[in-house]
Amino acid sequence: LTVWRHLLxxxxxxxxxxxxxxxxxxxxxxxxxxxxxxxxxxxxxGMRMGDLAAAxxxxxxxxxxxxDRLVRAGxxxxxxxxxxxxxxxxxxxxxxxxxxxxxxxxxxxxxxxxFADRLAPEDVAVLGRILARLDPAG
Amino acid sequence: LTVWRHLLxxxxxxxxxxxxxxxxxxxxxxxxxxxxxxxxxxxxxGMRMGDLAAAxxxxxxxxxxxxDRLVRAGxxxxxxxxxxxxxxxxxxxxxxxxxxxxxxxxxxxxxxxxFADRLAPEDVAVLGRILARLDPAG
DNA sequence: GAAGATTGATCGATCAATCTTC
DNA sequence: GAAGATTGATCGATCAATCTTC
Numbered sequence: 001l002t003v004w005r006h007l008l009x010x011x012x013x014x015x016x017x018x019x020x021x022x023x024x025x026x027x028x029x030x031x032x033x034x035x036x037x038x039x040x041x042x043x044x045x046g047m048r049m050g051d052l053a054a055a056x057x058x059x060x061x062x063x064x065x066x067x068d069r070l071v072r073a074g075x076x077x078x079x080x081x082x083x084x085x086x087x088x089x090x091x092x093x094x095x096x097x098x099x100x101x102x103x104x105x106x107x108x109x110x111x112x113x114x115f116a117d118r119l120a121p122e123d124v125a126v127l128g129r130i131l132a133r134l135d136p137a138g
Numbered sequence: 139l140t141v142w143r144h145l146l147x148x149x150x151x152x153x154x155x156x157x158x159x160x161x162x163x164x165x166x167x168x169x170x171x172x173x174x175x176x177x178x179x180x181x182x183x184g185m186r187m188g189d190l191a192a193a194x195x196x197x198x199x200x201x202x203x204x205x206d207r208l209v210r211a212g213x214x215x216x217x218x219x220x221x222x223x224x225x226x227x228x229x230x231x232x233x234x235x236x237x238x239x240x241x242x243x244x245x246x247x248x249x250x251x252x253f254a255d256r257l258a259p260e261d262v263a264v265l266g267r268i269l270a271r272l273d274p275a276g
Numbered sequence: 277g278a279a280g281a282t283t284g285a286t287c288g289a290t291c292a293a294t295c296t297t298c
Numbered sequence: 299g300a301a302g303a304t305t306g307a308t309c310g311a312t313c314a315a316t317c318t319t320c
Contacts, residue, residue: 001249001253001254001262002266003262003265003266003269004249004253004254006266006269006270006273007149007265007269008153009195009273010269010272010273011145011149012195013195013273014273015146016195029288031288031289048302049302049303049304050301050302050303057147057150057151057154058289059289059290059291060290060302060303060304061289061290061291061292061303061304061305062288062289062290063303064303064304064305065288065289065304065305066288066289068304069288084297084298084301084302085296085297085298086296086297086298086301086302086303087297087301087302087303088302088303088304111139111142114272115139115142115272116139116142118271118272119268119271119272123268123271124139124141126264126268127141127145127265127268128140128141128144130257130261130264130265131141131144131145131148132144133256133257133261134148134252134253134256134257135144135147135148135151135152167310169310169311186280187280187281187282188279188280188281196311197311197312197313198280198281198282198312199281199282199283199311199312199313199314200310200311200312201281202281202282202283203282203283203310203311204310204311206282207310222279222280222319222320223318223319223320224279224280224281224318224319224320225279225280225281225319226280226281226282
């Protein structure tokens with residue numbers, strides 16, 4: 001179906017543009033941003049490495065390396081769970097929270113410009129219903 | 139908006155699944171498939187390298203390397219335009235056509251299962267209209 | 277000098293193998 | 299031995315630099 005192809009095209013362009021925007025404005029790529037968002041929504045103690053990878057749909061090994069970069073940048077902290085010392089817990093630092101807040105401004109503007117502002121509220125609602133049908137797990 | 143995030147999640151899962159399917163069944167990744175599709179829709183003489191990159195939203199240098207692989211696999215041919223010898227023209231080989239035909243079966247089944255079959259025809263139409271509004275460039 | 281394409285160098289994503297703790 | 303995470307090795311994507319033809 002052509003609709004499917006349009007969806008892919010739209011997604012590709014939009015995500016690419018948002019990624020560039022975020023890189024240019026804040027030095028973060030979209031996956032890094034996504035990780036920070038997940039951590040911001042987690043309890044303040046943080047999230048286990050594996051859960052973070054699952055939530056962001058990133059492979060575990062990629063997640064390890066992405067977190068390495070964020071640790072080097074001072075945006076997140078690793079610590080180990082006292083209960084089960086196999087697991088590693090990742091949490092935002094104060095810096096990380098601040099960077100995320102600024103990045104969110106940039107990013108949400110971009111999403112508004114390329115998505116939300118172009119649609120009537122009913123369209124968004126309809127799209128939501130369609131997605132619910134497409135991705136029951138989602 | 140949560141709708142935006144659901145869209146991203148759905149896209150990510152679906153594209154990932156389709157990519158794996160195609161790799162497993164045919165040894166092609168999704169970008170390679172996309173290139174073959176573009177070439178199949180081009181005139182039989184082929185497409186210029188740069189146009190191919192633009193059509194698939196792949197960077198030029200990535201496109202060069204992707205075509206390298208397809209040439210090595212015998213699925214496409216490079217030739218140079220007699221008019222302007224700077225340009226390189228890429229075209230499907232008979233093998234490429236055959237592989238594409240088989241890959242399309244696999245791929246279209248996957249799209250059907252994850253997209254088309256889950257929606258009523260009206261939903262598809264509505265989604266098409268929404269996309270047209272989102273991405274006037276098409 | 278610009279347009280078109282390719283190559284060199286770098287960087288991130290991933291699988292398989294490894295290491296640690298359970 | 300399995301669960302959790304990390305590291306080694308590979309592979310593809312990309313930018314900048316280069317090469318060729320205009």
